[in-house]
Amino acid sequence: MKRVALYARLSVSTEQSVSIQRQLASCREYAERRDWDVVLEAVDEGVSGSKTAPGSRAGWRRVIAHADSIDAVIVWKTDRLSRSTLDLALVLKDLAQLEVGVLSVDGTVDTSTAQGRMMAQLMSVLAEHEVAQTSERVKAARHALVTRGRRAGGRPPFGWRNIDNPSGPGKILAHDPERIDVVRELAQRALAGDSVYALVCWLEQTGVLPRPRRRTSLATDEPQQPEKWHTGSVETILRNPVLAGLTVYRGDVLRDDDGNEKVDESVAILTLEEHRRLVAGLDARKVGARPWGGNTAPAILSGLARCGTCLGPLHRGSSGSAVYREYRCANRKCQQRVSIKREALEDHVTSELLSRHGAEPAIHVVSTVTGERDVLRQIVAAINQTTDAMRLPGADVLELARRVEELKAEHADQLSRPTTTVTYRVSPTSLNAQWAEASDDAARNTLLKGRIERVIVEKRPNARGKPFDPTRVRIEYHEVDPAEQARQQRLIDIAHLRFRFDNRNEVG
Numbered sequence: 062m063k064r065v066a067l068y069a070r071l072s073v074s075t076e077q078s079v080s081i082q083r084q085l086a087s088c089r090e091y092a093e094r095r096d097w098d099v100v101l102e103a104v105d106e107g108v109s110g111s112k113t114a115p116g117s118r119a120g121w122r123r124v125i126a127h128a129d130s131i132d133a134v135i136v137w138k139t140d141r142l143s144r145s146t147l148d149l150a151l152v153l154k155d156l157a158q159l160e161v162g163v164l165s166v167d168g169t170v171d172t173s174t175a176q177g178r179m180m181a182q183l184m185s186v187l188a189e190h191e192v193a194q195t196s197e198r199v200k201a202a203r204h205a206l207v208t209r210g211r212r213a214g215g216r217p218p219f220g221w222r223n224i225d226n227p228s229g230p231g232k233i234l235a236h237d238p239e240r241i242d243v244v245r246e247l248a249q250r251a252l253a254g255d256s257v258y259a260l261v262c263w264l265e266q267t268g269v270l271p272r273p274r275r276r277t278s279l280a281t282d283e284p285q286q287p288e289k290w291h292t293g294s295v296e297t298i299l300r301n302p303v304l305a306g307l308t309v310y311r312g313d314v315l316r317d318d319d320g321n322e323k324v325d326e327s328v329a330i331l332t333l334e335e336h337r338r339l340v341a342g343l344d345a346r347k348v349g350a351r352p353w354g355g356n357t358a359p360a361i362l363s364g365l366a367r368c369g370t371c372l373g374p375l376h377r378g379s380s381g382s383a384v385y386r387e388y389r390c391a392n393r394k395c396q397q398r399v400s401i402k403r404e405a406l407e408d409h410v411t412s413e414l415l416s417r418h419g420a421e422p423a424i425h426v427v428s429t430v431t432g433e434r435d436v437l438r439q440i441v442a443a444i445n446q447t448t449d450a451m452r453l454p455g456a457d458v459l460e461l462a463r464r465v466e467e468l469k470a471e472h473a474d475q476l477s478r479p480t481t482t483v484t485y486r487v488s489p490t491s492l493n494a495q496w497a498e499a500s501d502d503a504a505r506n507t508l509l510k511g512r513i514e515r516v517i518v519e520k521r522p523n524a525r526g527k528p529f530d531p532t533r534v535r536i537e538y539h540e541v542d543p544a545e546q547a548r549q550q551r552l553i554d555i556a557h558l559r560f561r562f563d564n565r566n567e568v569g
């Protein structure tokens with residue numbers, strides 16, 4: 062005998078709907094005729110079927126909570142589940158995954174039969190199509206807005222503000238006179254080689270505060286935490302392409318028809334070249350990077366080469382008088398630190414990449430959010446250093462303990478932030494062509510990162526001084542499927558779309 066749950070929903074505002082009692086009665090009758098066992102009756106009253114996603118209704122959540130003990134859900138009509146085709150399709154999909162069938166008394170859906178399941182599948186395809194079409198329209202509207210230099214909504218970056226467009230409707234981005242000089246000074250100091258931590262210290266001395274965080278809920282009356290600067294927030298400011306007058310749009314920066322970045326000079330405070338150098342400097346300053354100091358430009362394999370023992374990053378190192386002749390593991394706790402000849406490794410990886418992907422379009426990694434994970438690693442490293450220091454004779458343990466508490470708080474804070482979203486941009490020209498034009502190691506590093514996830518170097522099997530052994534090197538590529546990327550972008554757009562509808566905002 063089948064065990065079933067009955068579900069009824071009524072939104073108060075809709076008068077012509079059938080009452081909860083009548084819905085349940087017809088569902089009960091439907092179950093009785095088939096001699097099914099009703100184990101649960103769940104109700105959502107006063108809940109809209111178009112504005113409320115099923116997952117946020119208490120009654121529906123009860124049904125899902127009992128998924129293990131029921132074979133099917135009976136509703137009077139499918140619009141009781143949701144009036145939105147998309148939500149309905151999602152509900153059907155969820156239930157299919159839970160192996161729970163759906164039947165409607167009016168007979169439009171019965172996923173307990175093969176035909177019904179096909180029907181449900183068809184509905185979900187239609188729903189996707191509907192969403193894609195609406196999403197296309199929203200995208201087109203946003204695109205038209207942004208390419209005309211207007212703001213498509215959103216909070217301006219620190220140092221900038223939205224002002225009324227002097228030459229038409231809408232808003233445009235402009236320098237925030239109260240903060241832009243701080244960002245200029247930060248950028249200049251970073252370009253001169255200051256570490257992000259030094260910049261945080263400098264900011265604290267100036268007394269300039271970060272903007273209060275956006276409130277997630279207006280309902281809470283909790284006093285707001287006093288804001289302070291973190292390495293993560295400073296990096297976010299410095300990495301933002303807006304410093305070079307670029308507009309971030311859909312995971313990339315806005316480009317003209319030839320694929321060149323569109324620069325808004327009225328917004329920029331650095332040249333493109335300066336900003337690229339600034340970001341490359343930040344990339345190179347990762348934990349354990351260059352403990353021997355000096356070169357801030359990334360090596361060809363910066364961020365890619367990994368120690369086969371500890372999977373930590375390999376950095377350029379010098380042995381004796383030979384400067385930067387090697388990549389090597391800088392992790393002091395590594396059991397067997399790997400080192401390898403630098404030029405030989407670079408040549409090997411490069412020729413492997415070009416022979417495999419050289420004729421294909423070059424791919425650029427575009428990430429608009431900062432490397433939060435690197436910030437996390439920095440914090441963890443700092444915590445380890447501090448706890449190590451506690452064991453030293455004469456250590457000020459209380460002070461160090463206080464420092465650890467601070468670092469832990471920062472760690473938790475960073476963990477709560479969104480992680481980096483990486484997107485890929487497929488270039489109109491081939492990797493071979495771009496490689497030939499690459500002017501420096503930073504540019505080559507960027508091209509390698511478009512295709513290669515990491516390069517793992519195993520420990521040398523025997524004595525030193527042997528010639529370069531390519532079998533020690535394992536190149537891991539990331540496979541980029543533009544179709545998959547496009548699909549993901551659409552999901553992001555759907556999320557935007559729903560957010561907009563939820564907030565009843567006009568597009569733009």
Ligand SMILES: [Zn+2]
Nearest residue numbers: 368371390395
């Ligand atoms: Zn290692």
